[in-house]
Amino acid sequence: MISAIIYSRVSSREQQQEGFSLGAQAKLLREHADRNDMTILKAFEDVETAKTSGRKQFSEMVKWLKQHPSCRTLLVEKTDRLYRNFRDAVTLEELDIEIHLVKEGQVLSKDAKSNTKLIHGINLVLARNYSENLKEEVKKGMREKASQGIYPGHAPFGYRNNKADRTIEVDPVDSHMVIRLMELYAAGAHTLSTLCKVLKTEFGKTMSRGNIHLILKNRFYIGFFEWAGETYRGTHQLFIDPKTFQRVQEVLTGHNRPKYSKQEIAFRGLMTCAHDGCMLTGDVQKQKYVYYRCTGNRGKCVLPRFKEEVLSQRLGEPLQGLQVPPVIVEQIVATLREDQNQADSRLENERVRLTSRLTAIRNRMDAAYMDKLDGKIPEDFWERKMTDWRTEEQQVKLALDGLASSENTDRALDAQRVFELANKAYLLYVSQDSAEKAKLLRMMCSNFCVDAVSATPTYRYPFNMIFERAKLEEWSGRLDSN
Numbered sequence: 001m002i003s004a005i006i007y008s009r010v011s012s013r014e015q016q017q018e019g020f021s022l023g024a025q026a027k028l029l030r031e032h033a034d035r036n037d038m039t040i041l042k043a044f045e046d047v048e049t050a051k052t053s054g055r056k057q058f059s060e061m062v063k064w065l066k067q068h069p070s071c072r073t074l075l076v077e078k079t080d081r082l083y084r085n086f087r088d089a090v091t092l093e094e095l096d097i098e099i100h101l102v103k104e105g106q107v108l109s110k111d112a113k114s115n116t117k118l119i120h121g122i123n124l125v126l127a128r129n130y131s132e133n134l135k136e137e138v139k140k141g142m143r144e145k146a147s148q149g150i151y152p153g154h155a156p157f158g159y160r161n162n163k164a165d166r167t168i169e170v171d172p173v174d175s176h177m178v179i180r181l182m183e184l185y186a187a188g189a190h191t192l193s194t195l196c197k198v199l200k201t202e203f204g205k206t207m208s209r210g211n212i213h214l215i216l217k218n219r220f221y222i223g224f225f226e227w228a229g230e231t232y233r234g235t236h237q238l239f240i241d242p243k244t245f246q247r248v249q250e251v252l253t254g255h256n257r258p259k260y261s262k263q264e265i266a267f268r269g270l271m272t273c274a275h276d277g278c279m280l281t282g283d284v285q286k287q288k289y290v291y292y293r294c295t296g297n298r299g300k301c302v303l304p305r306f307k308e309e310v311l312s313q314r315l316g317e318p319l320q321g322l323q324v325p326p327v328i329v330e331q332i333v334a335t336l337r338e339d340q341n342q343a344d345s346r347l348e349n350e351r352v353r354l355t356s357r358l359t360a361i362r363n364r365m366d367a368a369y370m371d372k373l374d375g376k377i378p379e380d381f382w383e384r385k386m387t388d389w390r391t392e393e394q395q396v397k398l399a400l401d402g403l404a405s406s407e408n409t410d411r412a413l414d415a416q417r418v419f420e421l422a423n424k425a426y427l428l429y430v431s432q433d434s435a436e437k438a439k440l441l442r443m444m445c446s447n448f449c450v451d452a453v454s455a456t457p458t459y460r461y462p463f464n465m466i467f468e469r470a471k472l473e474e475w476s477g478r479l480d481s482n
Contacts, residue, residue, distance in 0.1 A: 004038045004100075005074035006030070007061055009046040009081050022047070029075040032102045037404035041071055058088070065095050072096070078103040079123040086446070086460060089124055105339055114465070119336065121462025122415045126340025139228070146227040150237035153227070156220045157211070159236065165295065168236040175239050177203055182240055184297035185216055186247035215296050216248050219322060227390045265290060267311065270441060273303050282308070304452055308434060314455040315441060315448055316429040322444075322463060323424040323470055336415050358396045365389050 008025035023347050024043055033040050044061040067069065076082040082099070083089050092099065100411075101120075106118050114378040124134065142152035151168050155161045158178035160171040177199060184190045184198060192209040199205045219225065220238040223231055265282035265424040272279055273294040278301065282292045294301040306314075372382040421428075425444065429437055441448075447459040459467050 002036070002073055003041050003071040004033060004075055005042045005044065005061065005064070005071060005149055006033070006040055007044045007046075007082060008073045008077065009055070009058075018196055023387060024399055025077045025400070028077060028102055028342065032100065038073065038075075040075075041068075057468045061462065062091060062095065062332070065097060071097050073100065075100045075102060077101075079120070081134060083124055089461065103343055104225060105342065114469070115332070115335075118462055118469070119332065119415075119463045122332075122336075122418055122460050123467050125418060143230075146230070149235065151220070151225050151227070156218055157215055158221065158239070158293070168234070170237050170239055177205060178221065179239060181212060182216060182221070182244050182248055185251060186244050188251050213252075216252060219245075221245060226418055249332075265307070265442075266438040267292065267315065270315075270445075271311075271448045271450045271455070273301060274449045274456075275303055280450060292315070303450070304448075311450075311455070312434060312437060314450075315457075316426060316437065318455070318457045318467075319426040319429055321467055321470055322425050324419050324422055324466060329416065332419075333413075333416045350370050354400050358393065358400070361389055361393050361396065363392075381399055418462065419466075 006026065006029040008022050008029070010022055026043065026045075030040060032038075042064060044057040046055045046057040054055070060441075061074075065074075066167065074092075076099065078101055082092075082101075093110075096110060098107060100107050101123075104123065106116060106120060108116065112120075145152040155168045158171055158175045159168050160174075161167075162169050181195055181203070184195060190198070193214050195212050196207060196209060199207050207245070215221075219236065220236075221238065222245045223234050223236075223238055223243045225234050240382065263285075267280075268282045269279065271292070276294065276296075276298045276427075278295045278297045280292050281295050281305075282290050284290055291305045292311050293305045294303040368377065368382055368385055368389075371377045411426045421444075425440065429440055432440065441457075444460060444463045446460055447458045449458070450456075458464075
């Protein structure tokens with residue numbers, strides 16, 4: 001038998017508590033193992049968010065695979081359950097293992113056909129896009145909350161978050177400290193250092209000079225707050241007199257250093273020097289022109305300086321190589337559509353089976369209850385069977401919830417959009433300003449290696465595979481059979 005391990009993940013503890021995924025994933029993967037004569041040696045489960053790199057069980061799984069070279073098979077539900085970022089994909093690729101993406105019907109390995117790898121790369125980008133889109137939706141919701149006058153972040157000192165109402169309310173203890181700080185500083189007889197001592201003496205509170213300065217400057221105490229670069233009028237209760245706050249600002253004025261705005265360096269962090277591998281950084285000259293140069297961290301470098309306009313043109317030129325013939329796009333999208341239809345069909349069959357099973361369980365419970373009322377069965381027998389049936393009913397309901405949470409997105413449509421982006425990338429690039437150009441490049445490339453005359457990109461999945469096939473003119477109009 002083939003030795004294998006399984007990996008499952010939910011993206012929040014709420015999903016786990018609501019029964020959305022881990023159990024359903026494990027059941028699906030073990031059934032796949034049984035059908036394919038596989039022995040499960042170990043199971044790894046993660047319940048975390050996708051915001052930060054590094055998952056405990058994912059890291060343990062990688063470590064385990066390195067220590068057990070005899071096991072080279074990994075079972076996982078689908079792409080977005082396994083990867084959260086491109087670094088995860090590279091880590092697993094270096095292990096030289098065979099990955100079964102059960103719900104997507106794909107087997108990925110170093111010997112997989114190029115078209116399989118291409119489709120997998122697309123799914124990886126779509127999974128990343130889902131995470132980014134979710135982040136955008138969260139930001140949109142927070143902006144909407146801010147527009148209603150409710151601060152969407154952690155409450156400033158002197159206030160507290162009411163989790164039940166999702167509002168900001170006055171903290172009955174900390175608010176008195178803020179009032180005291182404002183009144184003392186407005187009188188002009190205190191410094192930030194002496195305010196630290198007052199807090200310690202009168203309230204037993206230790207606070208740094210920097211935090212006190214932030215409190216004294218915070219317009220939240222007079223009804224305004226900043227969110228995502230915009231200023232909003234809050235609906236929260238006020239406890240600081242605006243006149244007192246204004247006097248505090250006047251006292252602070254003599255101590256503040258002027259702040260200088262910085263011109264955005266759009267392409268900073270996106271390029272490395274072809275001569276010594278150092279990063280390229282940007283400088284603003286005459287408060288108007290942006291020049292890029294090698295940081296020279298490994299010694300003096302011969303790479304010349306570039307005006308942003310010149311460098312911008314060179315960075316965009318490689319995008320002209322991302323061209324996919326329409327007939328190839330149609331065939332790959334058709335393949336994804338067929339895979340999706342098959343997955344939807346399997347989900348629907350399982351949903352029908354579970355619904356039928358749930359109905360049968362409830363019918364048994366109703367019939368047994370009537371038999372108990374009629375005295376046909378004893379009380380203790382009825383209670384024992386009802387406990388078993390309720391447990392089974394709950395398991396079936398959880399499985400149905402798991403199916404509902406596993407609905408496939410329209411990957412065929414998403415893949416078509418990826419190819420459309422590849423084909424239109426250069427035209428989009430030349431029509432945008434530097435900041436938007438940099439965003440587009442970061443979406444499609446992880447780095448550019450720059451020398452005196454050219455900029456060579458390192459494409460991200462799946463754009464690297466699109467570029468390689470386009471470069472070799474492998475668009476034969478035929479899909480690999482896999």
